[in-house]
Amino acid sequence: MDENSQVSRLHQLLSVPNQLTFLRLAFLPFLIISIRYERYDWALGILLAAGASDGLDGLLARRLKQKTAVGAYLDPIADKLLLSSSFFMLALEQKIRWWLAIMVLGRDVLMLTAAAGILLAVGYVSFPPSIWGKVTTGLQILMVFLVIVLALVQNPVLRAARDACIWLVAGFTTFSGLHYSIAVARRLSQ
Numbered sequence: 001m002d003e004n005s006q007v008s009r010l011h012q013l014l015s016v017p018n019q020l021t022f023l024r025l026a027f028l029p030f031l032i033i034s035i036r037y038e039r040y041d042w043a044l045g046i047l048l049a050a051g052a053s054d055g056l057d058g059l060l061a062r063r064l065k066q067k068t069a070v071g072a073y074l075d076p077i078a079d080k081l082l083l084s085s086s087f088f089m090l091a092l093e094q095k096i097r098w099w100l101a102i103m104v105l106g107r108d109v110l111m112l113t114a115a116a117g118i119l120l121a122v123g124y125v126s127f128p129p130s131i132w133g134k135v136t137t138g139l140q141i142l143m144v145f146l147v148i149v150l151a152l153v154q155n156p157v158l159r160a161a162r163d164a165c166i167w168l169v170a171g172f173t174t175f176s177g178l179h180y181s182i183a184v185a186r187r188l189s190q
Contacts, residue, residue, distance in 0.1 A: 015066040020057035024078045035089040040151040086144045107177040132176040
């Protein structure tokens with residue numbers, strides 16, 4: 001590998017959108033700690049900052065024409081780590097039922113295992129997120145947000161929204177996991 005190629009890769013790795021993704025990954029231990037020690041005010045702030053950095057890194061990647069392969073891998077990994085950790089910690093703190101956390105974590109493990117298996121077996125294959133996966137992720141984020149806000153403020157309307165969101169998350173998590181499995185099988189059979 002020549003020096004120009006190494007410099008180019010370093011510039012891609014250190015692009016502004018990728019730095020924002022690394023920042024989002026750096027939020028992870030603080031989010032876990034804040035939930036564990038029931039500092040839901042801090043957890044809410046970290047969650048909002050992570051959401052803002054996620055939106056900003058995508059916007060900057062498009063506007064600055066700095067979309068990179070590293071960013072394409074890191075961005076969804078950062079999102080999954082934040083969401084999975086949130087569900088696990090909130091279940092540990094008895095703010096979310098374990099069955100729901102296990103469903104969310106199980107779907108993520110299924111997707112990561114399938115992606116790793118495909119990568120090892122046939123190399124990189126692009127699987128852009130489906131609309132069902134995006135809706136599921138959005139509902140999971142909403143669920144974490146509602147649970148954290150309800151840990152700070154008791155509100156019957158928010159409680160009703162959280163209760164409805166539980167079933168929406170469960171249904172969409174199941175459906176999108178099945179949809180992903182079928183899509184992967186079809187894609188690989190081609």
